[in-house]
Amino acid sequence: MNSLPDTVYFDNAATTWPKPTIVRDAVQKALTIYGANPGRSGHKMGLAASWEIYRSREAVAHFFNLNNPSNVIFVQNCTVALNIVIKGLLKNGGRVIVSDLEHNAVMRPLHALSKDSSIYEVASVSFGNTQETLNSFRKCITPETKAIICLHTSNVFGIRLPIREIGMLAHEYGLKFIVDAAQSAGVFPIDMQADCIDYLCVPGHKGLYGPMGIGMLLCNCDQNLPSLIEGGTGSLSTELNQPEELPDRFESGTLNTAGIIGLAAGIEFVNRIGLKRILEQETEHMRFIYRQLKSIKGVILYTQIPDLVYTAPVLSFNIEGYNSEETALMLSEKGIAVRAGLHCSPCAHRKFKTLNTGTVRLAPSVFTTFREAQYVCKSIRNIAQISRKQI
Amino acid sequence: MSSMCFYVSSVTNAMRGKAVLEQNRICSYISRSTDDTIKNGCGYCLLVTSDFEKAEALLRSVGIRIRGSKQMNDAL
Numbered sequence: 001m002n003s004l005p006d007t008v009y010f011d012n013a014a015t016t017w018p019k020p021t022i023v024r025d026a027v028q029k030a031l032t033i034y035g036a037n038p039g040r041s042g043h044k045m046g047l048a049a050s051w052e053i054y055r056s057r058e059a060v061a062h063f064f065n066l067n068n069p070s071n072v073i074f075v076q077n078c079t080v081a082l083n084i085v086i087k088g089l090l091k092n093g094g095r096v097i098v099s100d101l102e103h104n105a106v107m108r109p110l111h112a113l114s115k116d117s118s119i120y121e122v123a124s125v126s127f128g129n130t131q132e133t134l135n136s137f138r139k140c141i142t143p144e145t146k147a148i149i150c151l152h153t154s155n156v157f158g159i160r161l162p163i164r165e166i167g168m169l170a171h172e173y174g175l176k177f178i179v180d181a182a183q184s185a186g187v188f189p190i191d192m193q194a195d196c197i198d199y200l201c202v203p204g205h206k207g208l209y210g211p212m213g214i215g216m217l218l219c220n221c222d223q224n225l226p227s228l229i230e231g232g233t234g235s236l237s238t239e240l241n242q243p244e245e246l247p248d249r250f251e252s253g254t255l256n257t258a259g260i261i262g263l264a265a266g267i268e269f270v271n272r273i274g275l276k277r278i279l280e281q282e283t284e285h286m287r288f289i290y291r292q293l294k295s296i297k298g299v300i301l302y303t304q305i306p307d308l309v310y311t312a313p314v315l316s317f318n319i320e321g322y323n324s325e326e327t328a329l330m331l332s333e334k335g336i337a338v339r340a341g342l343h344c345s346p347c348a349h350r351k352f353k354t355l356n357t358g359t360v361r362l363a364p365s366v367f368t369t370f371r372e373a374q375y376v377c378k379s380i381r382n383i384a385q386i387s388r389k390q391i
Numbered sequence: 392m393s394s395m396c397f398y399v400s401s402v403t404n405a406m407r408g409k410a411v412l413e414q415n416r417i418c419s420y421i422s423r424s425t426d427d428t429i430k431n432g433c434g435y436c437l438l439v440t441s442d443f444e445k446a447e448a449l450l451r452s453v454g455i456r457i458r459g460s461k462q463m464n465d466a467l
Binding site: 038039040041042047050051053054057058068069070233234235236237238239243245247248 | 400401402404405406407409410422423432433434435453454
């Protein structure tokens, strides 16, 4: 019972692992029983697959308090969802406001749309100071601003943005509010109505414990964005125009049935445990690790101790004398899986002045044990001691 | 036995319609649309065996676009 697994997995911010048994079973069931193409045929297996997918839409809509399950669009991942919204919203011009912690899933599409000059303003996030953060967003609003796009929590430093207040600010100025919930879905509650979210972009394979290759775009407004990809939808086939109705407008081509059914099982898993318990358990592990690392000479920490309000359970650190990739490699040799480097988020690293070094990121899941947390701390202590001897 | 077929454009609309009707204790069945008079192709049909008017009102109330309807005899 007390032995460590072969892989002590702290790379859950990239993708959660292991997957719950009910998710693995659901995927197997999908491949075994619901193997026909959904939404194309009228035979029993095709309709059964379609029904399972519809029930998955219902589960997603309920989880994020979205009124209409048809407005749950299944895509490959969170990045595709962000691309659909960003490129659709800004197709005919306009500007947006982003935070200074954004992932490249937001920044690269915006850069691709920027021709002669950038089409976005950057608001500064003040850790633990909602009012100052809001003021920064407010100052960025111009007559050309169409929307505010921001992540819910930083994938590198765990900083949580006050999305409800930012959403209210956006709507106060008649702006659309788009949230990148890559790191928060399944950890923090997200209520699309109360949080004033018009578009929510979500991965299935992280905090919702679904398989990789499934993500979602949730639409909570009447705006009909242009499609990014056109093709067969199994509906209105004589028309060459892409259907206007959701989800067909954004779901051309065959859906990932196994991914969708697995994702719905992941949501059921999260619901059974409860968001509160997940957050408390993971935060407890990170607070333990933070205190341990703080006591190790040569370990550099960049944020305050994780809490339940202002941070997600994600922690970045470095060890003096090693770059982040070297540290990650040494941890890997000890059986510990972490991610090092820039985490596709140069903005966040620029803000924390770690753009040249990157950081090592620790991210637990609900399956992380206290023994694993202890082992990680012991391993980091050993590496730091070796580093000091070499210096 | 008489039934009513409500034509909708997509499988999601059909599934959502079925779920809405079930919540209101109206039984329905989904099949592919076989009616050539419903243009645009590739649609689905919700077959309802009772409470036709209530069913139609419920479908419309949640925003499901009904592309046509047809009363059928001995359909099931």
